[in-house]
Amino acid sequence: MPATMPDTTQIPNSFDMIIAGGDVIDGTGGPRRRADVGIIADRVAAVGDLSQAQAKERVDATGLAVAPGFIDVHTHDDRMVLTQPAVAPKSSQGVTTVVTGNCGVSLAPFVPGSRAGEANPPGPMALLGTWDDYKYPTLADYNEALEASPPAINVASLVGHSTLRAGVMDGFERPATKAEIDAMAKVLEQSLKDGAVGLSTGLAYPTAIHAPTDEIVELAACLKDFGALYTTHMRNEGPDLVPSVDETIEIADRSGAATVISHHKCVGRENWGKSHDSLAHIKAAQQRMKLDYDVYPYTATSTILLKDFLSTSEKTVLTSSATHPEMVGREFDSIVAEWGCSVDEAIDRLSPAGAVYFRMDEDEVRR
Known part of the structure; x- marks a missing residue:
């Protein structure tokens, strides 16, 4: 997103701080340029030659880059912003805002105990923590926790579709009923009133793969009046990549919601090259709707440990395991070989677990 630059037609002659002599990369898409940045209170007031201006504090940025804070639009930081207020993995890299609740999973809104008897959160919900972490019945409750211990960065919250399903459905292997959709819509609308920036889905995951297009359309239709976004980890990013893009376009068209495809990619060697078609479909749809996408800057993906994802991966490395933490950092194939068991058995023994999958082309x- 391009940065909004200050009006420099009337440059003040006194600032609270001047960051001097850095290479300014301002987010407008133009080339970097050597310039000073003048700050008054908590706002950039001027960019240019401020060598003659006064400042309470002057920071020498010679040889350094000066840029607006980065917005990390695809995170699963719902818990980290609460438990690690410094959010060092992000703030240390210049990230000043994170969008949480992606891929259909968010810590809120979820009524604790609504899935009594289940040892662990289902599917991708385990990415965010244990049941003890799902303790915010409303987004307002989650926001209150953030305000009680403010993180060092800004937080924009999406509401996860799988989290909504988990709150009203007894199982995930079917479409939601009309009554269940109405119940989810009511919770979603309240969350939007509480400040949610949109709805996310993770249609590739067991918690949502049986949700039909119509279910998503009905929920996404709640978003338009709030100016909120629909973001999606699409149903398929491999052999059915293009049909999944087309489904996303249909959801955007029928619901009227501005839509973002999360981490658009082609996974599995046999599917490399399909982005020619998928990007063409996106470009055509953009002529008539608000449709965008974000991408990974690398050739690996990271999520929970799933057999379907293993089948398209050149190499898989374990990143977490609640039951066998000593295996973290190991390649999955080496674990299977060491244990002398099947892939299914290894997944069961390691889960809940996470992994990095190397399955994309540069x-x-x-x-």
């Missing part, structure tokens, strides 16, 4: 990423 040329696709750059395209």
